[in-house]
Amino acid sequence: MTVPTGRRERKKAATRQKIADTALRLFLEQGYDAVGIREVAAAADVAVTTLFSHFASKEALVFERDADFEHRLAGAVAGRAPAEPFLPDLRREVHALVQHCATPGAAPVWRMIDASPALRSYEESMRLRHSEALAAALAAGPGRGRSATACRAIARSVVEAHALARQAADPDAAVNELFRMIEAAWAVTAPA
Amino acid sequence: MTVPTGRRERKKAATRQKIADTALRLFLEQGYDAVGIREVAAAADVAVTTLFSHFASKEALVFERDADFEHRLAGAVAGRAPAEPFLPDLRREVHALVQHCATPGAAPVWRMIDASPALRSYEESMRLRHSEALAAALAAGPGRGRSATACRAIARSVVEAHALARQAADPDAAVNELFRMIEAAWAVTAPA
DNA sequence: GTATGAAAAGCTAACGGTTAGTGTTACGTT
DNA sequence: AACGTAACACTAACCGTTAGCTTTTCATAC
Numbered sequence: 136m137t138v139p140t141g142r143r144e145r146k147k148a149a150t151r152q153k154i155a156d157t158a159l160r161l162f163l164e165q166g167y168d169a170v171g172i173r174e175v176a177a178a179a180d181v182a183v184t185t186l187f188s189h190f191a192s193k194e195a196l197v198f199e200r201d202a203d204f205e206h207r208l209a210g211a212v213a214g215r216a217p218a219e220p221f222l223p224d225l226r227r228e229v230h231a232l233v234q235h236c237a238t239p240g241a242a243p244v245w246r247m248i249d250a251s252p253a254l255r256s257y258e259e260s261m262r263l264r265h266s267e268a269l270a271a272a273l274a275a276g277p278g279r280g281r282s283a284t285a286c287r288a289i290a291r292s293v294v295e296a297h298a299l300a301r302q303a304a305d306p307d308a309a310v311n312e313l314f315r316m317i318e319a320a321w322a323v324t325a326p327a
Numbered sequence: 328m329t330v331p332t333g334r335r336e337r338k339k340a341a342t343r344q345k346i347a348d349t350a351l352r353l354f355l356e357q358g359y360d361a362v363g364i365r366e367v368a369a370a371a372d373v374a375v376t377t378l379f380s381h382f383a384s385k386e387a388l389v390f391e392r393d394a395d396f397e398h399r400l401a402g403a404v405a406g407r408a409p410a411e412p413f414l415p416d417l418r419r420e421v422h423a424l425v426q427h428c429a430t431p432g433a434a435p436v437w438r439m440i441d442a443s444p445a446l447r448s449y450e451e452s453m454r455l456r457h458s459e460a461l462a463a464a465l466a467a468g469p470g471r472g473r474s475a476t477a478c479r480a481i482a483r484s485v486v487e488a489h490a491l492a493r494q495a496a497d498p499d500a501a502v503n504e505l506f507r508m509i510e511a512a513w514a515v516t517a518p519a
Numbered sequence: 520g521t522a523t524g525a526a527a528a529g530c531t532a533a534c535g536g537t538t539a540g541t542g543t544t545a546c547g548t549t
Numbered sequence: 550a551a552c553g554t555a556a557c558a559c560t561a562a563c564c565g566t567t568a569g570c571t572t573t574t575c576a577t578a579c
Contacts, residue, residue: 143546147556172536182558184538193536259455260448284491284501288508291487292480299476299483309476312516316480319515320508335575339527364565374529376567385565522579529572536564543558549551 151189154179158196163243167197167251194257197248204232205265208293212269215277222321225293226314233300233310245301258298266294285324292317343381346371350388355435359389359443386449389440396424397457400485404461407469414513417485418506425492425502437493450490458486477516484509 157179161170172193176183190196211228212221236245248254270283270290278286296313303309349371353362364385368375382388403420404413428437440446462475462482470478488505495501 141547143555146545150556171534183536184559185557187537188556256448256452259451260444263451282501282504284495284504285508287491288484288487288505291491292484292512295480295483299479303476309474312474312476313480315515316477316512319511320484323507323511324504333576335526338574342528363563375565376530377528379566380527520579523577525574525576527572527574530570532568534565534567538561538563540561541559543556545556546554548553 150181150185154181154186154189155196155199159199159244162197162247167247167254192257194254197244197254198257198261201261201265205268207232208265208269209272212272212276217277217279219277221277222314222318226310229293229297229300229314230307230310232297233306236301237306262294262298266291269293280326281324285321289317289321289324292320342373342377346373346378346381347388347391351436354389354439359439359446384449386446389436389446390449390453393453393457397460399424400457400461401464404464404468409469409471411469413469414506414510418502421485421489421492421506422499422502424489425498428493429498454486454490458482461485472518473516477513481509481513481516484512 154175158170158175161175161178172186173183175196176186179186190199207228208225211224215221235241248258266287267290270287273286273290274281274283278289292313296310296317299313300306300309346367350362350367353367353370364375364378367388368378371378382391399420400417403416407413427433440450458479459482462479465478465482466473466475470481484505488502488509491505492498492501
């Protein structure tokens, strides 16, 4: 159980980051579809196979930091007792994430994503992953006593609240409205 | 304004059906990933380009009849007045669709879908299409007076109720529980 | 009938993402 | 110093998909 001090890991992380940065730059400069994997690899000075050993797909280059999202959501409900109110915390979390997406620097990226069917589709499957993770955390924590179906439904609604709010005219108000709906839905799943 | 006499259309429909049937048979026999487009085209005795003129993608071969779903859902709420209760009708519709999916003959197909990431992903984007259509019908009909965000959220929940129920241990009970949640969520979106 | 226009189907060849196979280098460990 | 392995590289292909162009098949007007 040696503690990983790691020059290896540093180099690996650097390679990964260089690939991601190069890719995003090229995508923003020339458009996602206009840039091929072979170009990205060449510009980052790595082999195509190396690129694919760091990222599972071309789309994954764009959503480099999606694991954070998943952990933050799941972390917000982990280890809660069944009676505790967890939805306000989730709401705060979604609020923060929506505002993070509204950062001026992030706007061109989102425009690129919305313009590409492949990226939108990838984003959807990401959301499915996130909601399943949240559903699991829910079922193991504050959702004990509720049905698995109810946990999954609530988890999906929370994750999609983020997506819907991002596209709404007033994102903050949308988050609030959506969480009012979620609270109401959660309330009626209480066992008799 | 000539009435469509249609031997042409009959032949076209026949070709389309032959492709779909052949594809599904091969997929079930050998597995979705193990069968290539070129194989399907050869077995159906058509050119690859012909296949793609009938179906937009390989995945679309499996979800041949998804347009029905969309029309049935949207039709269940079209032209309703804002005060009318439309959710019971939607519930019945989802109920029927879930039971249709539970047909013994459909089981291997769903197993295949669940086993393939590509098919699951495609199913997701189909659902997004369906929920956007339902949201539009909702906003134009019984959802007048509610926010666009609320309509979209409810539409998504309805469409996903189908998906969640299909996977639940007791699909019928799941539909009922999910619609109880949806009713509650819809209730709190009423304007003040 | 035959000519004509158009839809449907076909063929070839390619493009772009992705992967298998096979080394080669650089690092951590012993 | 020697060894095992993780990271990387190169080639060559596979697969879904599309573009470009030709041929067949049908509907209709002459």
